[in-house]
Amino acid sequence: MEPDAAKPEPHLGLWQIFSTFTKISLTSFGGGLSGWMMREFVQNKRWLTEKEFLTGLALAQAFPGVNVVNLSIWVGYRLRGGAGALAGAFGMVVPAMVVAVCLVAVFDQLARFPLTHVILAGVAAAAIGLSLQMGIRAARRAVGSLVSAAVMTATFLAIFVFGFPLLPVVAVMAPISVAAAAYRLKNAG
Amino acid sequence: MKDNPLIQLLLVFVPLSFLSVGGGQSVIADMHRQSVTVYGWMNDAQFLNLFALSRMAPGPGSLLAALIGWQVQGWAGAATAAAGIFVPSSLLVYGLAKLWARYRGARWQMAVEIGLAPVAAGMILATSCVLLRSTEGGWLAWAVALLSTALLLFTRLSPFVLLGGGALAFLLWF
CATH class of the missing domain: 1.20.5 (Single alpha-helices involved in coiled-coils or other helix-helix interfaces)
Known part of the structure; x- marks a missing residue:
């Protein structure tokens, strides 16, 4: 088990946190925001471990509220306590809100050009890659036993193939998986 | 007080903040019902336009709430609606994060x-x-998505380059 890397980084400025979240928020077209966040915070900046990030992701999904905002609060809090959480959530929401409102204001001008739609579709397709690479990384890391492989497969099938809503899927799979992990930990001493 | 549009926005979005489980998608139907039928802030076509724009814009998809607020009462409405949908659930998660740190x-x-x-x-x-x-764009979209997955897995290429590349691929094809 690696040493706990979750200590808030004392040198991170609030502005640095805010601007990193803003950058992620404003460059995320076509969804996949959590993929961008993982790439930035875990792979590029190494402010969080992958495990910390994935825990936050699962909890953010299971809790009520908007997932990426929940995740921003979680990550911001890990980085710099309450002020970090505030900086993260504001960076994620406020600049994007200004852009979205401006977009509505110029909507009529933009929508006249068919090229706008073509460009957006291309950007969206490339953005799916972010989500997928994140899933592959998470899968490689998460699957350490037969039980966890089965949990991952069942979760995937339930959502993608059977189209179950997220909440009941998490409500069933998470306790099973956590109980199995607790059992393994207990046996390992 | 109930006639104040800003209060009305809060009445609509604060409960939805707690109900939006599993992503913002689940509450969009109710946003529609309240904006069009209950409060009459806009008609169906206007709502659908705002919905499409919220998908195109960067940032969380639930900024649809802010766009509805903007339609109702300009910037004050946008800020009020955004606060209504984001703040209540955020406080819950904040409590969870605190708890987590305490029992690390x-x-x-x-x-x-x-x-x-x-x-x-x-x-x-x-x-x-x-x-x-x-996805729209058939096999080309699949190709772009899979190529961008591979590049992200095996290189440290900036995602900006990939998004630009995706746009370019579509432009050249159509």
């Missing part, structure tokens, strides 16, 4: 972290596949 290293917490990882992995993979299935 406890065995139950390790079990939760290990146990949630495969669930999260399954959710992310499923989300990617749902996006892939709903």
Whole structure:
């Protein structure tokens, strides 16, 4: 088990946190925001471990509220306590809100050009890659036993193939998986 | 007081903040019902326009709430609606994060972290596949998505380059 890397980084400025979240928020077209966040915070900046990030992701999904905002609060809090959480959530929401409102204001001008739609579709397709690479990384890391492989497969099938809503899927799979992990930990001493 | 549009926005979005479980998608139907039928802030076509724009704009998809607020009462409405949809659930998660930090290293917490990882992995993979299935642009979209996955896995290329490349590929093709 690696040493706990979750200590808030004392040198991170609030502005640095805010601007990193803003950058992620404003460059995320076509969804996949959590993929961008993982790439930035875990792979590029190494402010969080992958495990910390994935825990936050699962909890953010299971809790009520908007997932990426929940995740921003979680990550911001890990980085710099309450002020970090505030900086993260504001960076994620406020600049994007200004852009979205401006977009509505110029909507009529933009929508006249068919090229706008073509460009957006291309950007969206490339953005799916972010989500997928994140899933592959998470899968490689998460699957350490037969039980966890089965949990991952069942979760995937339930959502993608059977189209179950997220909440009941998490409500069933998470306790099973956590109980199995607790059992393994207990046996390992 | 009930006639104040800003109060009305809060009355609509604060409850939805707690109800939006599993992403913002689940409450959009109710946003529609309240904006069009209950409060009459806009008609169906206007709502659909705002919905499409919220998908195109960067940032969280639930900024649709801010766009509705903007339609109702300009910038004050946008800020009020955004606060209504984001703040209440954020306070809950903040409490959770605090709790988590306090019990760091406890065995139950390790079990939760290990146990949630495969669930999260399954959710992310499923989300990617749902996006892939709903994409416009046929095989070209699949090719762009898979190529960008591979580049992200095996190189440190900036995602900006990939998004630009995706746009360029579509432009050249159509």
